[in-house]
Amino acid sequence: MSKYQELKPLLATKISSVDPTLEKLFNQSLRSQLALHLNTSTHSELASTLRTSLNDLTQALLNTPDSEHQAWVDLFGDASEALLAIYKDLALSESERHTSYINATGQVMSVDDAIHTLKDIYRVKAFIRGLQQAIMMRIGNNSTQQIHLVYPACGPLAPLLLPLLSYCAGKGITAEQLTITLIDIQPGAVKMLNRLVDDLAVRDYIKAILCMDVMDYQPDCSIDILVMEAFQHGLSHEGHMSFARHLSQFMAKDAVMLPEQVTIKAVLAKGQREYNDQWQQQPRCHSTLVNLLIQADRIELGNVFTLTLDKLRTMPVLPLGDGFEIIECEQIKIPAGVVDIAQRILLMTASVTVFGEEKIEQYDSGITHPRSDMSICIDFTPKVPEPDDLLVKSGDHIKFYYKLCGTPGFLPTLA
Numbered sequence: 001m002s003k004y005q006e007l008k009p010l011l012a013t014k015i016s017s018v019d020p021t022l023e024k025l026f027n028q029s030l031r032s033q034l035a036l037h038l039n040t041s042t043h044s045e046l047a048s049t050l051r052t053s054l055n056d057l058t059q060a061l062l063n064t065p066d067s068e069h070q071a072w073v074d075l076f077g078d079a080s081e082a083l084l085a086i087y088k089d090l091a092l093s094e095s096e097r098h099t100s101y102i103n104a105t106g107q108v109m110s111v112d113d114a115i116h117t118l119k120d121i122y123r124v125k126a127f128i129r130g131l132q133q134a135i136m137m138r139i140g141n142n143s144t145q146q147i148h149l150v151y152p153a154c155g156p157l158a159p160l161l162l163p164l165l166s167y168c169a170g171k172g173i174t175a176e177q178l179t180i181t182l183i184d185i186q187p188g189a190v191k192m193l194n195r196l197v198d199d200l201a202v203r204d205y206i207k208a209i210l211c212m213d214v215m216d217y218q219p220d221c222s223i224d225i226l227v228m229e230a231f232q233h234g235l236s237h238e239g240h241m242s243f244a245r246h247l248s249q250f251m252a253k254d255a256v257m258l259p260e261q262v263t264i265k266a267v268l269a270k271g272q273r274e275y276n277d278q279w280q281q282q283p284r285c286h287s288t289l290v291n292l293l294i295q296a297d298r299i300e301l302g303n304v305f306t307l308t309l310d311k312l313r314t315m316p317v318l319p320l321g322d323g324f325e326i327i328e329c330e331q332i333k334i335p336a337g338v339v340d341i342a343q344r345i346l347l348m349t350a351s352v353t354v355f356g357e358e359k360i361e362q363y364d365s366g367i368t369h370p371r372s373d374m375s376i377c378i379d380f381t382p383k384v385p386e387p388d389d390l391l392v393k394s395g396d397h398i399k400f401y402y403k404l405c406g407t408p409g410f411l412p413t414l415a
Contacts, residue, residue: 018116018119018120018121018366019069019119019121020283020284021070021073021077022073022077022119022121023119025073025077025081026080026116026119029081029084029085030084041085041089043089043199046089047086047198047199047200049082049085050083050196050200051166051199051201053075053078053082054079054082054162054166054167054200055166055170056075056079057075057076058164058166059167060075061124061125061128061163062129065125065129069284072125073121076118076119076121076124079118079163080119083157086199087192090192092188092191096111096187096191097111097112098111098112099186099188102407103406104405105213105214105238105239105404105405106237106239106240106405106408107237108186109155109186109238110186111155111189114156114186114189115155117155117159118157120365120366122364122365123229123366123367124160124163126352126354127160127229127258129355130258130356130358131161131354131355132167132168133355133358134256134355135147135164135168135173135225137256138224138225139173139178143177146176146177146178147177147179147224147225148180148219148222148223148224149161149178149179149180149223149227150183150223150225150226150227151181151183151227151228152183152214152226152228152243153184153228153230153238153239154183154193155184155186156189157192158182158193158196161180161182161227162196162197162200165205166200166202168205175205178205179206179207181207181208181209181219182208182209183209183217185211186211190210193209194209214246214247215242215243215246217246217247218250222250222251222255223250223252224251224255226247229259231262233350233366233369233370233371234350234371234409234410235262235408235409236408236409237408237409239408240408241307241402242408244312245312245317245404248313251309255309256309256355257308258354258355259352260308260353261306261307261352261353262306262351262352263303263307263352264348264350264410265300265348265351266301266302266304267298267301267346267370268299268334268338268345268347268378269297269344269347270297270340270345273294274294274347277291277294278290285363287364289363298347299338301332301334301346302330303330304329304332305330305400315328316328317404324403324404324405325404326411327401327402328401329401329410330399330400331397332397332400333396333397334392334393334394334396335395336394336395338394341378342379342380344378345372345373346376346378347370347371348370348372349368349370350368350371351368352365352367352368373412375390376398376412377389377391378392378393379392379394390412390413390414392414397414397415398412398413399413399415400412400413401413
């Protein structure tokens with residue numbers, strides 16, 4: 001059986017890090033948007049509800065991190081509902097809501113799609129906790145120096161920061177200690193950000209909210225904390241790598257980048273077992289719910305790429321002309337003597353260290369779902385070949401490169 005035949009059952013199963021209950025709550029909120037005439041909440045009431053829900057969420061994230069999953073569903077559901085109510089009240093134009101495109105560094109999501117980001121519970125949890133620790137560490141190291149925090153490609157909600165910022169204001173962290181630059185290329189996102197900043201009463205912390213391409217940003221002071229998550233599973237689709245390379249030149253010598261480390265590894269696995277069988281009896285996807293027998297059946301091939309701030313500052317980039325660049329990554333070997341190797345697909349797995357001990361493991365979030373590379377054909381020739389198929393034999397070595405372009409991601413080649 002070829003890998004393509006084996007993966008047909010996957011069409012009936014959708015793997016998602018979004019809790020099904022939270023998805024249903026979101027759907028119900030969307031239904032409520034169809035009844036605009038029933039909405040009698042005032043601007044101040046919407047803002048008050050938002051502040052309460054985000055404060056409750058952040059208090060729980062920081063003080064009771066080991067709460068049961070259902071508690072997170074309830075808290076994130078309340079916060080999502082409050083944010084969606086404000087988004088609806090803002091009444092963006094169709095163009096502001098729905099425009100999406102691909103530019104020189106990757107996909108630019110529509111604002112309507114970006115409002116889903118708060119639903120990724122364990123990603124937001126890790127970033128909020130990690131960022132709070134990073135801010136407190138910097139203040140502790142030098143309480144008299146103002147921290148410049150930059151959050152590029154932050155979307156309409158800036159979900160990895162704004163809940164925490166409201167909390168910080170209540171804990172005595174002043175605007176003299178912390179100043180923030182928010183950047184997004186979507187005009188609709190910037191309108192929503194300005195509304196949220198005012199509704200949360202945190203305008204004093206904001207140095208600027210910029211509507212621009214991150215690649216054009218030239219700060220007038222160094223960056224002390226860079227918080228950014230502009231990629232999909234397997235460091236794909238969006239411009240995270242290009243943004244990080246560009247911004248690294250403006251970062252202070254002792255700056256902190258969140259996430260601190262993104263590690264991409266390659267494994268061989270059976271697609272049906274990995275993506276379908278493993279989750280048949282589970283209510284959702286999460287690293288704590290993986291099937292240990294199925295995980296043990298994987299064949300680990302090794303590290304493909306590790307992204308850190310130090311790596312950004314030193315890694316070689318190969319220009320290929322016309323503004324196209326690639327980054328040299330690691331090399332792996334396809335093992336010999338594996339009987340069922342033609343039934344296996346190559347997966348790019350991701351683990352993210354946000355800060356310190358705050359991590360996002362495989363299947364915890366949409367950004368850490370293993371990504372299959374169907375272009376790599378091991379010990380078989382596909383019946384319907386694709387232009388980018390890479391025919392590989394057992395014992396061969398694969399060298400990876402990372403593409404810095406409008407379709408960012410890893411490019412496998414025969415070594």
